[in-house]
Amino acid sequence: MSMEEITEEKESPYQDWAARTHPWDQMYARRAFTSFQDDCSLDDYPVEVNLVEHHEVPEMWCEFEARPVGDMVKDFFDEHRVLHLGKNAHYWILWSVTQGNWRMNKKRTMFRFMGDDPTILKLRAFGDHWNAVESGKLGFCPNLVAITDTCNFLYGALLEKFNRLDKPGKAFQTRLENFRELPEFVPVQRNRDVCHKKHRWKHGRKSPGGEQPDLPAQPSVPHKINSVHFMLREYHEWLPKVYKAQPT
Numbered sequence: 001m002s003m004e005e006i007t008e009e010k011e012s013p014y015q016d017w018a019a020r021t022h023p024w025d026q027m028y029a030r031r032a033f034t035s036f037q038d039d040c041s042l043d044d045y046p047v048e049v050n051l052v053e054h055h056e057v058p059e060m061w062c063e064f065e066a067r068p069v070g071d072m073v074k075d076f077f078d079e080h081r082v083l084h085l086g087k088n089a090h091y092w093i094l095w096s097v098t099q100g101n102w103r104m105n106k107k108r109t110m111f112r113f114m115g116d117d118p119t120i121l122k123l124r125a126f127g128d129h130w131n132a133v134e135s136g137k138l139g140f141c142p143n144l145v146a147i148t149d150t151c152n153f154l155y156g157a158l159l160e161k162f163n164r165l166d167k168p169g170k171a172f173q174t175r176l177e178n179f180r181e182l183p184e185f186v187p188v189q190r191n192r193d194v195c196h197k198k199h200r201w202k203h204g205r206k207s208p209g210g211e212q213p214d215l216p217a218q219p220s221v222p223h224k225i226n227s228v229h230f231m232l233r234e235y236h237e238w239l240p241k242v243y244k245a246q247p248t
Contacts, residue, residue: 015033022091024120063146082172085158094231101113111242124240126240141187148187162179170205183195183196200222
C-alpha cells in the first residue's frame with residue numbers, strides 16, 4: 001500500500017466539520033470527527049432514547065414553548081469570543097430556539113421530538129421517536145409562528161448585546177455590520193421580500209501588515225435568507241424518515 005493510500009485511509013470524511021453550513025450537520029460531523037480521532041466510530045456508542053409515552057404527554061408538550069431568552073443568549077457569547085454569529089447566524093438562532101426538537105416537512109406537518117434528553121446522536125439515530133403535533137396544510141401553523149417570533153426576539157436580544165461589545169478589530173466590525181443587516185425571520189417562503197432574496201454577505205478590508213494601507217475588500221457574495229419553514233424542512237430531510245409518528 002502506498003503512502004498516499006495510507007493517508008487517504010486515515011482521513012476522516014468529517015474533517016471539514018467546521019465549514020458545514022447547518023448547525024445539526026456541523027455538530028454531528030464534529031462528533032464523528034472526534035470519534036475518528038479516538039480510533040472509533042459513532043456506531044461504537046449505543047444510543048438510547050427515553051421516550052415520553054404518548055398517553056402521558058400533556059397538552060402543552062405539543063405546543064412550542066420558548067426557553068428563557070437569557071439562556072438562549074448564552075449560546076452565543078462566552079468570556080472570550082462571540083459564537084455562531086457569522087455567516088450562518090440565522091441557522092444557529094433557529095437551532096438555539098428549537099434545540100433540534102422541532103422539524104417540518106414540505107406539507108407543513110410539524111413533528112416534535114418525544115425524547116426527554118435530546119443530543120445530536122439521539123436526534124439523528126431513529127425515525128420512530130417523533131410525533132406529528134400540528135399540520136398546516138390547510139392554513140395557519142401556530143407553532144411555526146411562535147418559533148418565528150422567538151427567533152426574531154432572540155435576534156433583537158443578540159443584536160443589543162453585540163452592539164455593546166467594545167471590539168475595534170476589523171473582522172469583528174464586519175461581522176457586526178453583517179449581523180445588523182440580517183432580514184427578519186419569516187414563517188414561510190412567500191413572506192420573504194427582496195431583502196431576503198437579494199441579501200448579500202459583505203467582506204471586510206484586510207491589513208497587509210506594517211504601516212501599509214488596507215487591501216480592498218473582496219466583493220460581497222449572495223447570501224439568500226430562507227424562511228423558518230424552509231430551514232425546518234432542511235433539518236427534517238437531514239434526519240431519518242419519520243415512520244411511526246402518531247398525530248395527537
